[in-house]
Amino acid sequence: MRVLIVEDQPFLAEALQDGLRHEAIAADVVLDGDEALERVSVNDYDVVVLDRDIPGTHGDEVCDIISREHPTVRVLMLTAASRLSDKMTGFGLGADDYLTKPFELEELIVRLHALARRPTAATPPVLEFGDLRLDPFRREAYRAGRYLKLTRKQFAVLHLLMQADGGVVSAETMLEKVWDENADPFTSAPRVTMSTLRRALGKPEIVATVPGSGYRLSEPR
The missing domain is CATH 3.40.50.2300 (Response regulator)
Structure with a gap:
């Protein structure tokens, strides 16, 4: 946000x-x-x-x-x-x-x-994608029923990805929505946060990298 x-x-x-x-x-x-x-x-x-x-x-x-x-x-x-x-x-x-x-x-x-969450009237209070479940108000996230212990930045990035519902979220969007205008545009913070988020989410991988574009959620095959 x-x-x-x-x-x-x-x-x-x-x-x-x-x-x-x-x-x-x-x-x-x-x-x-x-x-x-x-x-x-x-x-x-x-x-x-x-x-x-x-x-x-x-x-x-x-x-x-x-x-x-x-x-x-x-x-x-x-x-x-x-x-x-x-x-x-x-x-x-x-x-x-x-x-x-x-x-x-x-x-x-x-x-x-x-x-x-008001701009899109159909946005539910609890977001779900595959076996992921995220409650922004309680600041809780689960995968397959397992509670995910996330940092604030990890939670915010996961929230962006789940709001996109499979759409691509660029590193620039992450900087804009999770960090702010003072963030160094060349910082590796989004990449590092994404790496630690992936580890926290566990296997199988549910976050896909879209070369040259960003990241998106993708249900494991």
Whole structure:
């Protein structure tokens, strides 16, 4: 999952970024509405965590533009405005969720996972492929009934592969969705993580390499 944090308080923005990264959620930060709109226009974000009162283009207008021009990007408004009228205004502008300050990071993470699966209405809460079963909310993965003890990065990569349902996932997509914009494009992190994930999944091999393209899940023959 890739998230854009739009928050004009640098300390809070960096704390959120660190917390999301710890959960293997790729998170970028901008401090104003103008840059937020620019980033959304060029990057493939799943969710935008948006403060309403930000410099530049106001958060309400940012929300309205995203909901109209980027309908697959979900918006979670994160603000101190807690009155019902404020929430109704936010939802009226196209916000998908609304979380008031102060809040617990754990609640934000749960809400982000809920929003990230909304773009495809048919996406089930629990993903299955062959004898693999993955529950994003419980952060549990099983193969043939065996619990898989995965690192956060391994889990996030497996989640991408299972969402693709046999489609190819490139190393670039992995960097974008599991790491973030600061990741070195020449890093071997996706390859190394894929190698350790394969070992964790065990035999028979279920992750296939597509030369020059990336990786995909393939049911063993």
